[in-house]
Amino acid sequence: MALPSQAHSATADLLTQAQRLAGDRHGSIFSCTSFLGKLLEKTGVCSEIAFTRYVVSGRKPGPDPQLWLSDARLGRVPVRIYRLRAPPAGPRAGVTFFHGGGWLYGSIASHENICSYIAGESNSVVVLIEYRLAPEHKYPDAYEDCLNATIHFMKNAEHYGVDPASITVCGDSAGGNLAAAVSQTLAGRSDLPSLRAQVLIYPGLQALDFNLPSYHQNRGVPLLFRERAAFFALQYLNGHALHMQEVLEGSHIPPDMRLKYRKWVSSDHIPEKFKIRGVKPPKSTDFIAEVYETVKRFCEPNLCPLLAEDAVVQQLPQSFILTCEYDVLRDDGLLYKKRLEDNGVPVTWYHLEDGFHGIISLYDYCGLSFPSGKRGLDSIVNFLKGL
Template sequence: MLILGLVLLSSFSVGVFVWAVLQHFLTADVPSALQHPTKFRFLHCIFLYVLTLAEIFEKLGICSMLRFLQLLEGSVRIKKDARLMVTDLYFGTIPVRLFQPKAASSGPRRGILFFPGGSGFVGSLDSYHNLCSFLVLETDSVLLSVGYRKLPDHHYPSIFQDCLNASIHFLKSLKTFGVDPARVVICGDSIGGGYVACVTQALVGRSDLPQIRAQVLIYAVTQLINFQLPSYWQNRNVPFLSQEFMMMCMFKYMVIDVHWWDAILNGAFIPPEVWKKYRKWLSPDNIPRRFRKAGYQPLFPGPFNEAAYLENKHLLDVANAPLLRDDETIAQLPAAFLVSCEHDILRDDTLLYMKRLEDQGVPVTWYHVEDGFHGSLMFFDKKLFFFPCSLKIINSVISYIKSI
């Protein structure tokens, strides 16, 4: 009986993996300019295999999809480094992890607030531990990583609230942590990068807190409104953030009924007067011509659907769309370092935010990775699964932070 069970389990696992491989070759676009395409394909097959298992377990009532993925993430191996002192703390109910170099310093160090990515359901303190350790050692900084609340138990606006509250607590405690109040950087990737922009904006004008010196956004989400930008069209099937996967994560976090999928995708939820107001910031006309491939002619926004707007108008909240902040606030923002990847559905979010900042006189340093893809930063130390673009991104971020 045991042998039969093992045979059935093995057959099931093999069958799911074969399905994942077929799904990859039928649906995924692997950019021709990408280095190590075979490695990239293999990783995406594993990614699809895990997602398929998660979906099957959820349908069988064994475990929810998100819980299963979080459970797998919990198995990540943390590299301990004797040169660092790492402390797990709570700011109220928010778990945070403090990284401090053990080496003596002649004075207060630079401070880094770090918001992990992870689509709102992964991206734990553990999964970003090695990256944060590397940043601290390479920049000789004190870093605080924020373990904000996530799906499936927490939804909008929990991430923004936790990142903002943790930032305020950290900024009020800089002396305790040995941080120079004139050199505090907020950094994050993907959804974390989007909330770097939101939190930095929310802190503008706070005379009771030290001013943020710089914001570092790595392939960040800067709007949840126009899903017909050139990069969304060109990279909609590029791993590891396809259009379908991104929309699924967004719908879950923002608590949107799947019934509104087409209305959100086509912009039918945007009132004409709202689009008239914000078109100058959200239009593909703001994307440099070299990023607009031939044949790109989106019909956006679609015919207005008032019911879709009334149920989903929170997508227009500036706490989700830093691109929509008023000019006065934008003009007071600190210098920015923006990283974009060519083969990333979020590429144009970065390009639009860059123009928004530059139009208001904010100093911007832009680093574009021609062979980069979404999530590539996390492979910087994976040895066998290392990609050159991963090192390019982490080195560019380190170089910028060290210049602060």
């Protein structure tokens, strides 16, 4: 996304400074981006969201002679399609990919390197979905774009040289949330082929409890801070982040509802080995009904897939979940892994002990190289090739 024209010069200088300050490659760029975005917003140059979208929009990789890329629309949703140029021996597998970025950021450009890699290495037709972003477009717009584009792709798979029975939904971070929600919605539908699999890359799957162990252990670890996780969820839901502190404290969920969902969302279900870095029990807080009224849709599975009923979870396809140790969303993935396994769904789990949130996107980015990100990306490719 381009910045307003009057901001180009100032932004270029500030971005250069941000990159120069990035001595700690595990997040200084992001930290500087946030700081500079706030500064630009206060000075009236552009909004923090517009600046951050500009910074994270990604660099356009050089053309890959082995890949054919095309822009299209699935229904009314813009997409980019990636596939190998070499003629296939038969129909290929298909992947619909939903990019991350907290529902506010990300685009085709920001995830071109990931989708190109997956398409080339797994010999799949990858369709990268350009869904509408918050806060301009609130929930459920992003979910509906991803769902509608996936259904369109499934109904017209043969047109793209894809086997209709070999389609996987995939996404990272907020995109993992969208992939899980789409997979649940399509589960059990008789008018469509069943999804072959779902691939969830450090997904955010609930907004009831921001006090799970990983949220405190990694609260200040880039690229996703604890406060930002709540900020993104609120922006997606309401188009603003009012009551963020109450949501972080847990005052937004009624006691009876919290008790109901405790069987699925609780630190009790996190393996003890993930608590060895120390976990302090959260302070008890009073329920605030007025806050609940503004966020009660957090209890909808299309927004928080971890809350889906067992009858839905039981129908889900074979699943792959990638988690990172240094990630506030780690426990969302662990809890969903348990739910899937408890309901008889085959799960392949890959945990990056040295990984942090967003590392897949940084396996080879602007001169930075993260072997852990490359390992994670290869684990996804190997899973897809094994289907």
